[in-house]
Amino acid sequence: GSIGVAVYPHDTRDTADLMRRAESAMHLAKRTEGNAIEFSSGDLNSDVRARVSLEGQLRRAVDHQEGFxxxxxxxxxxxxxxxxxxxxxxxxxxxxxxxxxxxxxxxxxxxxxxxxxxxxxxxxxxxxxxxxxxxxxxxxxxxxxxxxxxxxxxxxxxxxxxxxxxxxxxxxxxxxxxxxxxxxxxxxxxxxxxxxxxxxxxxxxxxxxxxxxxxxxxxxxxxxxxxxxxxxxxxxxxxxxxxxxxxxxxxxxxxxxxxxxxxxxxxxxxxxxxxxxxxxxxxxxxxxxxxxxxxxxxxxxxxxxxxxxxxxxxxx
Known part of the structure; x- marks a missing residue:
């Protein structure tokens, strides 16, 4: 199992943002091949967003065979x-x-x-x-x-x-x-x-x-x-x-x-x-x-x- 944790009110007071942060932490836990727990942080969310953006660019590049x-x-x-x-x-x-x-x-x-x-x-x-x-x-x-x-x-x-x-x-x-x-x-x-x-x-x-x-x-x-x-x-x-x-x-x-x-x-x-x-x-x-x-x-x-x-x- 992979668990992502975001803590209220330390990380955020907004419910939707709290869920997004927990999900970001969960994705990081999955990248360690599971059986891991990751806590949300400002750096973590920034890293995850950057990775998601990079993955999207790569998918488009592969689909169109561009830039390689x-x-x-x-x-x-x-x-x-x-x-x-x-x-x-x-x-x-x-x-x-x-x-x-x-x-x-x-x-x-x-x-x-x-x-x-x-x-x-x-x-x-x-x-x-x-x-x-x-x-x-x-x-x-x-x-x-x-x-x-x-x-x-x-x-x-x-x-x-x-x-x-x-x-x-x-x-x-x-x-x-x-x-x-x-x-x-x-x-x-x-x-x-x-x-x-x-x-x-x-x-x-x-x-x-x-x-x-x-x-x-x-x-x-x-x-x-x-x-x-x-x-x-x-x-x-x-x-x-x-x-x-x-x-x-x-x-x-x-x-x-x-x-x-x-x-x-x-x-x-x-x-x-x-x-x-x-x-x-x-x-x-x-x-x-x-x-x-x-x-x-x-x-x-x-x-x-x-x-x-x-x-x-x-x-x-």
Whole structure:
């Protein structure tokens, strides 16, 4: 049960306003997945109103496919700096011209289920762009697309992938789908079947933000995965003697033993790059090499020589 509480006369003396405040508090309680009690406050009501307004804008934007665009962040081979992959990242600019943080609007898209409809556009646009780069003679990078939980649970997801690949002409081996630990632990047998469907089509699967969830190693070895991505939180404070360094070494060893490609996110310094190279991480992604950027900027980045990208002092 979710309970919202507004107190008379502390919050308001108006009956209708009292009910509205209680309802706002109840909606906040629901957002914590239920079994919660929230009390009304001025800040709470303001936050709820802002969220309701943002949700309304997002619904209109999805209905009319307005304001959404993709940025792309390259990944490079740790050894020689070759660009081996690109991650597609969703961005949104509202009707007033404000570009919202993904951390603000993506959770709303997922909670409301709007991400399922929008996810098809993301997948199609990312695959179309990747195929265009291949056709232009640029490096044969792999396109990585994040799946939200509602998309992953959709029993028609594999069929949707077939349709997108046929429509865009992209080779299935050039597509990589990113999932999280939490998504994999929901229904183990169904997850294995779904991942198997992706693998059967030649599409690669990456386990994103590894180390931040609660996956069981006993199950992890059963999942047909291709890539293990080390969460940026472990990369941020890498010091040879720090606990984060020990965690990263362990994850890299696990990836190697399971035959998975290792990818480190959030690489921002030459010191982090050097540590990860020395420990055998295969692929690096982060601001040290390139920020998320437009398709045109990413195309120019793909045309750069690997030697320039691999240099520790290089910044895009």
């Amino acid at each position: 665009f993709l940025h792309y962040q390259p990944r490079v081979a740790a050894g020689d700096g070759r660009v081996v992959g690109v991650e597609a990242l969703l961005r949104w600019q509202d009707a007033a011209g404000t570009v919202h943080s993904p951390a603000t609007f993506i959770p709303i898209l997922e909670e409301t289920g709007l991400i399922v409809e929008l996810g098809q556009w993301i997948l199609t646009e990312a695959c179309r762009q990747c195929h265009a780069w291949h056709q232009a003679g640029l490096p044969a990078v792999r396109m990585s697309v994040n799946l939200a939980a509602p998309q992953f649970r959709d029993r028609q997801m594999a069929t949707s992938i077939d349709r997108v690949l046929a429509e865009t002409g992209l080779d299935p081996n050039a597509l990589e789908l990113e999932v999280t630990e939490t998504m994999l632990m929901a229904d183990i047998e169904q997850v294995i079947r779904t991942l198997g469907q992706f693998r059967k089509r030649g599409v690669r699967v990456a386990l994103d933000d590894f180390g931040t969830g609660y996956s069981s190693l006993a199950y992890l070895r059963r999942f047909p995965l291709d890539v293990l991505k080390i969460d940026r939180s472990f990369v941020a404070d890498l010091q040879p003697s720090a606990s984060d360094a020990a965690i990263v070494r362990t994850i890299l060893g696990l990836a190697d033993n399971l035959g998975l490609e290792s990818v480190a996110e959030g690489v921002e310094t030459a010191q982090q790059q050097a540590f990860l190279q020395e420990e055998g991480c295969q692929t690096l992604q982060g601001f040290l090499f390139a920020r998320p950027q437009s398709a045109a900027d990413c195309e120019r980045f793909l045309a750069r020589p690997a030697s320039a990208i691999a240099h520790p002092g290089y910044r895009a």
